[in-house]
Amino acid sequence: MTKSKAFIQPLDRVAIALMLLLSLLIGLVIWQGDAVKPRVRNFTWQNQQIGSEDVSFTLTFSRPMDTKSVEDNLKIEPPLAGKVSWAGRRMVYTLLTPAPYGTNYKVQLQGAKDQFARKEGKNRGVQAFTGNFRTRDRAILYIGVNPEEQGQLILYNLTQEQKKVLTPKDLIVMDFEPFPDGEKILFSARTSKNQDLLSGQLYTVTTGIASQASEQAQAPGRVDLILDSKDYQNLKFDLSPDGQTIVIQRGNKSNPGEFGLWVMSTVSDTSGEKPTAKPLKSQPGGDFMITPDSKAVAVAQGQGAAILPLVGDASKPLDFLPQFGLVQAFSKDGSQAAMVKFNTDYTRDLFLVTNQGIQKPLLKTTGEILNCQFDPSSPTLYCLLTQLVSKEQYIEQPYLVAIDLKTAQQKPLLVLPIAQRNVQMSLSPDGLGLLFDQVVAQPPTAPVSNSPLKTDDGEAIATSSLWLMPLMPIADTTTVEIKPEKLPLDGFAPHWLP
Template identity: 90%
Template sequence: MTTSKAFIQPLDRVAIALMLLISLLIGLIIWQGDAVKPRVRTFTWENQQIGSEDVSFTLTFSRPMDTKSVEDNLKIEPPLAGKISWAGRRMVYTLLTPAPYGTNYKVQLQGAKDKFASQESSNRLVQPFTGAFRTRDRAIIYIGVNPEEKGRLILYNLTQEQKKVLTPKDLVVMDFEPFPNGEKILFSARTTNDQDLLSAQLYTVTTGIASQADQEPESPGRVDLVLDNKTYQNLKFDLSPDGETIVIQRGNKSNPGDFGLWVMPTSTESGEKPTAKPLKSQPGGDFMITPDSKAVAVAQGAGAAILPIEGDATKPLDFLPQFGLVQAFSKDGSQAAMVKFNTDYTRDLFLVTNQGTQKPLLKTTGSILNCQFDPSSPTLYCLLTQLVSKEQYIEQPYVVAIDLKTAQQKPLLVLPIAQRNVHMNLSPDGLGLLFDQVVAQEVNAPLSGNTLKTDDGEAIATSDLWLMPLLPIADTTTADIKPEKLPLNGFDPYWLP
């Protein structure tokens, strides 16, 4: 009879050792408790470049946090007013007003506590955190008037004090609008050897600006033709807020009755060149794409119609018979500034909301040239004129700020009499107004091939650009703020988004 002896194999020894080690580690973790140190895992604006459309950032933590201790210890330098909301381990900070442009910001958090620290009689604090982001540079676009810049689109970076001429000498720019990311400009232009104001074609040009700090920008000044004038005249255009659609007012060269709005996408999924298609609706006048980029408000007949960009435009989404013009929409589309033309030749400005409210804001004997909603406060800035001579019909332009809650008016600036061709534009952060002061050529002065003209057809000799800083309308020091003349000659100034 034989006996067998059990032997422990080497592999068994390794397995036993690993089991003992794992058991020891499990016991150690149980003895120490939950030792994961609280820290900020992600910060959504880390090293990002933001614009006025960016309204909130998120901090995500590794552990549930004592929310009050986080809120008490969170610091943003320079300060940015906002409100805080929580969803589990995520904290969302929503800005109350757009962050001022051309500024570097630092976000710091230290001293905040773990949610369960008091229950475990520990003082577990968050790992000190520092994050950084910046806002876009303050930059403007305008049409030059000096000999080498005449009729050309110019970008001026106010933050860096740098100027770039974007368009070539053989094009005279007539109108333009930046894309929402600021990387391109859509513009209409005629050639220098064609004085016909109805000969405009549509182009885009790159600005050399990247919408994000970590992106490589395209070279500035690359011009691409978007829409020619072979069969139709391109009269006016508007670019949708999302930058994906262009609406153009066009007229058939050989058939004056063929006149109306056309719609064109800025890009296609296939990569092919986009084409324009007529928006089948009644002919209209001035128009503006709505903030949601899905409809267009157009003066039609005796009122203002809201037409869908896609679908049956013969059936308006809404029609407001008492108003002849939409001057501006608020950014969220909940409010509009609308003009009523009266039989006594006066004009009324109304605030119209999507809830059906129609609130009168002002009446003028002159014109309502431009209005823009402040993104930072319930304020509407308007460029108006007042009739000072009925016999000669002389108008004096002025700028006014209107408190939309109280309808209180606050005059900001009075411009020279008879200088009706003024363009005004509000900065995306709501902190500055741009405007121009055009000097017309003498009546008998000779005209060159690239002579610049105002909206009324007057030849432009020169023009200055001005910047007016803004403070909240309730601030008593607003009246003491004076506009600053910029070291630039041009007209039709526009802030980059």
């Protein structure tokens, strides 16, 4: 008994000491726990680089907060308009417009109170917080025209004023479209020794830009063949907004009358095998565009526009709009589309069509509607149009216009030189700039050109310049005339990087 008693006593002393210590600590926590300042535990954009697809950030707090005091004391520099919503200790700030590119931002919070401080009459403010994030650089893509970069795809970073030639000299790029993360570009090209405009094959090339999902960027200029043209001509293509599907219009070389849409995934299956193109079994169609949800394709078919599913039975359209012959553009959320109606008097009408069934006329032109793009920042549609200035010689004059989608008010932006139909435009992802080119074709009287660069009409390109037009809200009443700026770059087919 004596040995057992002597063995237990030290353990008892240790246990009693621990109990006393824990009781003391608990007492201290209870006594001063309310005095601990609330703090921001997590800021979802901390040290992140965001793009136009990033529309909201979240602040998570350590304690329930007085929401009004947080909203009153939150500062973003430079300012970004937004709206606030709450879910418990989480505050979500949703931007009203995309954040301008090429900008560093600071988020600060100081002086906000927790939920119980005011009720208890205590001056318990949030621990001062500062967060940082930045937007992507302003960058553009174009096809070079100078002899040293003729037909090559070029990436130019406007923010850093840096230029990268992405594709090799032996490929003549004809069309391209960036993936949504900016890491790669999908493009069609033919070899420099082949003048056949229908011999293009599909490739991808890396840009050297890392997405948020990637730990590090791939080296720029790595070209991979995606789809050859051995048995089929690749006529046109479109890349889905999520970057996972390509739709290609192809023609059978051995049977010229056989052509249609093919679908191809950009993601390898679980077995690791390369994706292959498969025909979309539907009626032949004309121009086409993948819908914003990446699940269907809008295609000019017969006397109207059909919406065909990319998975399932494409012979049964999801929708058919008989009065419209072409979809020019979709809004980012897919709720609106700009559609063209071809009239019997050879004029064209542009309509705004919504998913609520509204069909609103926007304009009529005697020429063509070449391109339209929805502004991500405001209810505005930017369009590149032409109008006939001579019916006898069929001479067209292109011009740029902004259309207020609420009032259908038109605001002319720029009139371009007569007969320059080969203009292409691109609206920046933050809605603050419009790119366009001015292509100069070889005159008909000039000697036959060996230039590998051709317009969509098959004319040889002599040279081309790139222009940037800053944009202001259409409702702005200032009388300041905005003039485009000529960029120190020679090329055509400009396109903003997402």
